[in-house]
Amino acid sequence: MPAALDVIQPVCCAPLVREPLGAEDAEELARAIKALADPTRLRLLSIVAASEGREACVCDLTEPVGLAQPTVSHHLKILAEAGFLSRSKRGTWAYYALVPGSLDRIAEVLKG
Amino acid sequence: MPAALDVIQPVCCAPLVREPLGAEDAEELARAIKALADPTRLRLLSIVAASEGREACVCDLTEPVGLAQPTVSHHLKILAEAGFLSRSKRGTWAYYALVPGSLDRIAEVLKG
């Protein structure tokens, strides 16, 4: 059993184009970007982000992306572990919300 | 034999958090982000970007990342096809240069 949540740290690194990335920083940044490097996860993120309160229930996410529920849960977990989404269970339902600033941090690193 | 270079188009899409991404836009954006989702490629990008004239010779890239030359060539090709690097051969040497604005476009889409 892994740690309670083991979310990846807030992402490292000075802007890519400033100075050569060290091996460890590159690993860490790549882990975060990998979580974004999938069309389904990008769609999930954007649906959540465009929803009221920037959060959405799993039940609202399965149909739009047209994939099986376990698959959607899997993708949401990856996004949560990478720190882009947070999970809060209310009753039977699980709500995933955009973590404010998480995408911006990546954007900052990429920005020239 | 594929087309001469078949570089991916300049990347699509309004900011992620504005409105739900369509399936095709998501595919296209994911293709671009996938090219960035590898520690070696991030390091190559940052080394190139931090070099004089924002370009570097393959011969200068192999040693820093500590991988075999064919592997480095492979990664550079992926970055070039994704539109982040451009290749210019001068004599025996191949120089890869950062394509201005290419990273910023991704950053814009991610930015909240």
Next chain:
DNA sequence: CCGGTGTATCGACATCTGTCAATATCGATT
């Protein structure tokens, strides 16, 4: 306490990906 519903985990599978050694290609130099 029991059935039902929403979500997560597991196991399996096909596919994709990163890596290297071997080899081909291309350009320069003798």
Next chain:
DNA sequence: AATCGATATTGACAGATGTCGATACACCGG
């Protein structure tokens, strides 16, 4: 032309990844 040095391509292989069905795990309403 013969060779040498730099880069690209090929083939192979281990490991990661996306997907699903089956199943387990809450939580709620009777």
